[in-house]
Amino acid sequence: MNRRLVLPGLALVVLALAGCTSTTGGTANPAASGTSDSATSTDGGGGDGAPKVSSPLDPAKLKSDPCSVLSASQRSTLGLEDGTPRTSEAGATCAWIYTSDETRSSRIDIAADPNTDGLAGIYDLYAKGGKDQYEYWEPADVSGYPAVYAATKDFRAQGQCKLLVGVTDTQAVQVFTQIGNGPGATQPCPYAEKAAEAMIQTLKEG
Template sequence: MPHRTVRLAAGSLAVLGLLSACSGTTGGASEPPASPTGAASAPGTDPSLKVPAPLSTQKLVSDPCSALGDADAAKLGLISPGKIDNRQPASCNWTSTQFPGNGVSVAPMTQNKNGLGDIYAQKAQQAYFEPATVQGYPAVYADKSDDRPSGTCFAWVGVTDQLAVSVGGVFGTGKNKNDPCGFLGTVATAMVDHLKAAA
């Protein structure tokens, strides 16, 4: 049990590190806004980052565990319900049903006002940066350290022009260790589909 907590906490720290760099604060000291939906997009934002059909995010922001339904988690081999972590940014953590040391975390990045644009602004500081799309939504696989060979990956999905969601995973055991970003793409797809269905 402590081993899993340490791994998921390490993933949360990676999210905080990129978030702090994006927001210009340290250690998540700033308070997140009540709702990111009223923020304006940054001038000159890359048109490829424009979200085609903004998703409803009010519930996701107030309850990150609403990113996946119980059936979604079961299909992904994750224990449901997820466990909320209220450290900022608030996230939800799911543990693998098969490998207790493996887990997935989802965190809406409410401190960032420009959605995926704020992640792209930090491109030069990332050890890997691979643009992608998830169900037509702009996304990127990125992190300040490249721990993919050891089974750790982070993806960021633009769900509105003002809000990106971090999807992180730590897979020290099993098949997902060899392709952690591939599995995170599956998790991100399930999240987008779930948010669309919940609207």
């Protein structure tokens, strides 16, 4: 099994964005951000094991056309421009810029995680010595799907949040948020969650 951890899989994007984060100018305000920045903890489902995905989703869109996982109406609700395809360590990725941020320093990235055993592989790495490497690890539930907020460096106070969501037992999705302005600049994780919820809805609709 391939258990290469690519959680920092959008690392190149993170590094590129970190240097251009601004605290002035426009403000990114997704329409719904009522969730607190700290993820809601959930039972890990058998000790250190990842929870099972009870209703698997077809991840084909994520792999072939990641920009298609947010519909036009969803982008409008979230306040996002059309997506731009990119390539990262995670493979095919799509990036969306927040329309309200004049500095263009606020964005969402979504990619299918390349690990072949989904969240289970990430949990396994964490259980086998990775605990000391993570500055945050917060299991969560996103629209009924197991997830975890996690990163080896905690840049949430600087507007960055990383979220992995299991859409099947062997496929996780990386959602990365960089918010340069407004409330999300210090509380970015609700933005990642809202994008993940929209993505799940799209995959459910097929």
